[in-house]
Amino acid sequence: MQLDDRLDDRKVKILQAIIRNYLETGEPVGSRTISKYTDLNLSSATIRNEMSDLEELGYIVQPYTSAGRIPSDKGYRLYVDTMMEEKEREVVEMKEMLLEKEDKVDNLLKQVAKVLATNTEYATMISTPRYQRNKVKFIQLSRMDKNQLVAVIVVEGNIIKNNILDVEEELDDETILKLNILLNTHLNGLSIDEINLAMISALKQKAGIHSDIISNVIDAVAEAIKSDDDLEIYTSGANNIFKYPELSDNQKASELITALEEKQQLTEWMHEGLEGDDHQGIQVYIGNETPISTMRDCSVVTATYELEEGMQGTIGIIGPKRMDYEKVITTLKSLKNQLDTLYKKT
Amino acid sequence: MQLDDRLDDRKVKILQAIIRNYLETGEPVGSRTISKYTDLNLSSATIRNEMSDLEELGYIVQPYTSAGRIPSDKGYRLYVDTMMEEKEREVVEMKEMLLEKEDKVDNLLKQVAKVLATNTEYATMISTPRYQRNKVKFIQLSRMDKNQLVAVIVVEGNIIKNNILDVEEELDDETILKLNILLNTHLNGLSIDEINLAMISALKQKAGIHSDIISNVIDAVAEAIKSDDDLEIYTSGANNIFKYPELSDNQKASELITALEEKQQLTEWMHEGLEGDDHQGIQVYIGNETPISTMRDCSVVTATYELEEGMQGTIGIIGPKRMDYEKVITTLKSLKNQLDTLYKKT
DNA sequence: TGTTAGCACTCGTTTGATTAGAGTGCTAAC
DNA sequence: GTTAGCACTCTAATCAAACGAGTGCTAACA
Numbered sequence: 001m002q003l004d005d006r007l008d009d010r011k012v013k014i015l016q017a018i019i020r021n022y023l024e025t026g027e028p029v030g031s032r033t034i035s036k037y038t039d040l041n042l043s044s045a046t047i048r049n050e051m052s053d054l055e056e057l058g059y060i061v062q063p064y065t066s067a068g069r070i071p072s073d074k075g076y077r078l079y080v081d082t083m084m085e086e087k088e089r090e091v092v093e094m095k096e097m098l099l100e101k102e103d104k105v106d107n108l109l110k111q112v113a114k115v116l117a118t119n120t121e122y123a124t125m126i127s128t129p130r131y132q133r134n135k136v137k138f139i140q141l142s143r144m145d146k147n148q149l150v151a152v153i154v155v156e157g158n159i160i161k162n163n164i165l166d167v168e169e170e171l172d173d174e175t176i177l178k179l180n181i182l183l184n185t186h187l188n189g190l191s192i193d194e195i196n197l198a199m200i201s202a203l204k205q206k207a208g209i210h211s212d213i214i215s216n217v218i219d220a221v222a223e224a225i226k227s228d229d230d231l232e233i234y235t236s237g238a239n240n241i242f243k244y245p246e247l248s249d250n251q252k253a254s255e256l257i258t259a260l261e262e263k264q265q266l267t268e269w270m271h272e273g274l275e276g277d278d279h280q281g282i283q284v285y286i287g288n289e290t291p292i293s294t295m296r297d298c299s300v301v302t303a304t305y306e307l308e309e310g311m312q313g314t315i316g317i318i319g320p321k322r323m324d325y326e327k328v329i330t331t332l333k334s335l336k337n338q339l340d341t342l343y344k345k346t
Numbered sequence: 347m348q349l350d351d352r353l354d355d356r357k358v359k360i361l362q363a364i365i366r367n368y369l370e371t372g373e374p375v376g377s378r379t380i381s382k383y384t385d386l387n388l389s390s391a392t393i394r395n396e397m398s399d400l401e402e403l404g405y406i407v408q409p410y411t412s413a414g415r416i417p418s419d420k421g422y423r424l425y426v427d428t429m430m431e432e433k434e435r436e437v438v439e440m441k442e443m444l445l446e447k448e449d450k451v452d453n454l455l456k457q458v459a460k461v462l463a464t465n466t467e468y469a470t471m472i473s474t475p476r477y478q479r480n481k482v483k484f485i486q487l488s489r490m491d492k493n494q495l496v497a498v499i500v501v502e503g504n505i506i507k508n509n510i511l512d513v514e515e516e517l518d519d520e521t522i523l524k525l526n527i528l529l530n531t532h533l534n535g536l537s538i539d540e541i542n543l544a545m546i547s548a549l550k551q552k553a554g555i556h557s558d559i560i561s562n563v564i565d566a567v568a569e570a571i572k573s574d575d576d577l578e579i580y581t582s583g584a585n586n587i588f589k590y591p592e593l594s595d596n597q598k599a600s601e602l603i604t605a606l607e608e609k610q611q612l613t614e615w616m617h618e619g620l621e622g623d624d625h626q627g628i629q630v631y632i633g634n635e636t637p638i639s640t641m642r643d644c645s646v647v648t649a650t651y652e653l654e655e656g657m658q659g660t661i662g663i664i665g666p667k668r669m670d671y672e673k674v675i676t677t678l679k680s681l682k683n684q685l686d687t688l689y690k691k692t
Numbered sequence: 693t694g695t696t697a698g699c700a701c702t703c704g705t706t707t708g709a710t711t712a713g714a715g716t717g718c719t720a721a722c
Numbered sequence: 723g724t725t726a727g728c729a730c731t732c733t734a735a736t737c738a739a740a741c742g743a744g745t746g747c748t749a750a751c752a
Contacts, residue, residue, distance in 0.1 A: 028714095028715090030714065030716085031715070031716080032714085042724080042725095043724070043725050044715090044725090045724075045725055045726070045727090046723085046724060048715085048716065049717095049723095049724090051716095052716090052717080062715095062716090064732060064733075065716075065732060066714080066731045066733090067715065067731095067733075068714080068716095137490070138488075138496070140486075140498075142484075142488075142498065144484040145484075150486070150498060150506065152488070152508065160508040160510070162498065162508065238603050239601075239603045239607065242596050242599065242600035242603075248596050248599075248600075250588050250599075253596075253599060254585045254588035254594075255585075257584050257585045257588075261582065261585065376744050376745085377744070378744080388695080388696090389696050389697075390696090390744090391695075391696055391697070392694085392695055394744085394745065395694095397745095398745090408745090409704095410702090410703065410704065411703060411704095411744095412701080412703055412743075412745045413704075413743080413744065413745085414743080
């Protein structure tokens with residue numbers, strides 16, 4: 001008999017039972033367990049037949065002959081997808097996330113990573129928001145020293161940047177005032193795309209003999225807006241991986257710790273993660289679906305949050321493949337909501 | 347016969363041989379090994395006698411009856427101390443530490459931690475400099491919005507801080523200018539100790555109706571100077587601990603990773619570490635000498651560096667007790683020197 | 693008196709064999 | 723289509739024996 005590609009209802013139920021049980025115990029689960037566990041009233045023999053089918057379809061695998069079954073990546077995938085549909089509406093409030101509005105976004109994020117790690121008992125990461133199309137809001141040059149200017153640049157979202165500019169010639173207050181006016185009138189409200197070469201040379205011309213300062217300021221502005229080096233990632237709860245035997249043998253643990261420490265890779269991943277958009281900004285990567293090879297034994301759930309218009313970042317949870325997807329997803333959703341609204345009403 | 351408290355020359359040689367051998371292999375070392383290893387031309391039996399003495403004196407221990415000996419904390423201590431004396435003068439140049447002067451000190455430090463970790467194959471940490479008695483160099487209030495001021499505060503070492511202040515009443519340019527002059531004339535050159543209550547109330551009085559702004563600014567200044575939250579610690583190379591079997595069983599590895607992640611503890615330690623001063627700013631903590639209990643199986647070597655006058659920070663290397671003290675210490679010394687001079691000549 | 697050879701003894705580690713148990717696949721009966 | 727029964731498979735746990743590195747002690751030696 002040719003096996004139907006489509007799963008009937010009973011198979012799905014059995015698969016879910018297997019996965020749920022495996023999530024709890026971490027041990028391969030046998031037919032007898034399922035027979036007792038489910039309310040299907042089927043004998044272990046029947047379950048065995050069904051499991052045999054499920055294995056043939058690739059949803060579960062046997063670690064070795066005559067052991068119980070564990071879910072394959074494909075199995076997890078099905079489970080997660082169906083579960084997502086079911087839970088699409090339900091969003092549980094996060095317990096006691098004392099998210100007092102920190103004045104420093106960085107500290108807030110660090111704290112979120114930490115709380116999340118303690119809460120879920122998995123490792124977590126959170127990327128700082130990207131300010132893709134951010135606009136200049138305010139520029140101010142001030143003389144600090146004889147030969148040094150402080151350039152303060154505020155971009156949308158009240159992100160403040162400063163640079164110290166060395167100047168050769170001494171500038172008097174009036175010149176500085178003029179430059180300030182010039183800069184503000186021309187650059188305010190512009191995003192990085194809009195500050196092009198033509199714009200810059202026009203500015204320089206107007207600045208006259210002080211055109212070299214303009215260059216410096218423009219550089220500072222560019223840096224402030226693009227803020228590439230500011231796209232950082234905070235991780236927390238790395239030690240949690242030791243709670244899951246399947247991740248904590250020396251080899252794997254070492255690789256994982258390295259992956260979490262090596263933020264470069266994570267950054268790139270989170271970066272691109274901002275594009276795709278599955279279920280309300282939540283994405284699940286199971287096993288080999290993660291782009292980082294050393295995480296092939298893990299699952300990663302990410303959520304995209306938005307602090308203010310255009311300021312998007314990503315939160316991620318890294319755990320074993322048998323992570324409690326349900327809890328993780330609802331937790332992330334709730335957190336995402338909180339972050340989304342936190343700065344909106346400012 | 348009562349054992350002399352003092353070690354004779356031969357005992358020291360044997361102890362050194364034991365330790366050196368143990369550093370290499372990580373295995374308990376027996377009498378026969380030493381007999382062959384050293385140029386003392388002694389039989390294993392003689393060595394056995396000496397080792398028996400050394401054990402009684404507490405310099406080495408036996409993991410179990412009839413195993414070889416391994417150094418005790420006391421043994422390491424002696425070894426490190428004598429070695430330090432020998433190497434006091436010798437400072438090897440660090441290999442290829444592309445320390446191009448980063449404009450951001452933070453990035454520099456992160457990079458140092460990383461390079462150091464790769465270089466030594468141990469875990470590393472580095473704390474950002476403390477600006478203990480730092481002085482205010484420049485203060486500037488600017489109006490950004492109708493109801494928002496930007497306060498820019500520059501302290502010695504060109505550390506720039508900003509705060510956004512919400513103001514209820516709208517201020518005109520002249521008022522702001524007056525405030526700026528007031529603040530600069532009174533606060534410039536002062537350290538945090540010197541900005542006391544009397545000072546503040548005097549300022550407020552002079553500010554007249556704008557005294558509440560003064561309060562806010564003072565708060566911002568205080569925060570900028572004390573910069574407690576800026577005393578951060580970067581760690582790197584946590585995965586290196588897996589290279590040493592004696593540290594990488596699950597329990598210990600987990601604890602260690604946690605300790606490295608839990609920066610609070612480290613911060614306090616590094617903080618107090620700045621006081622004591624052993625050998626040219628290098629300190630060695632062996633086993634239980636570390637204040638962090640989960641590091642009792644490790645040794646930690648720290649060095650204090652100074653970027654600019656009064657800006658001290660600490661670098662630390664965390665490894666197994668059998669770490670290559672010689673290499674670590676010379677490496678740290680060289681690095682310390684580089685950091686010490688790097689910003690001095692600016 | 694200090695050094696050495698020899699030998700019995702100790703104790704953790706390695707090895708191999710055996711056992712227990714969980715789980716499967718298959719067959720035959722319902 | 724479902725179930726009971728049974729032989730079979732494979733892992734993990736257990737145990738004993740052999741191993742061997744290393745010691746402590748004694749007696750002999752220079």
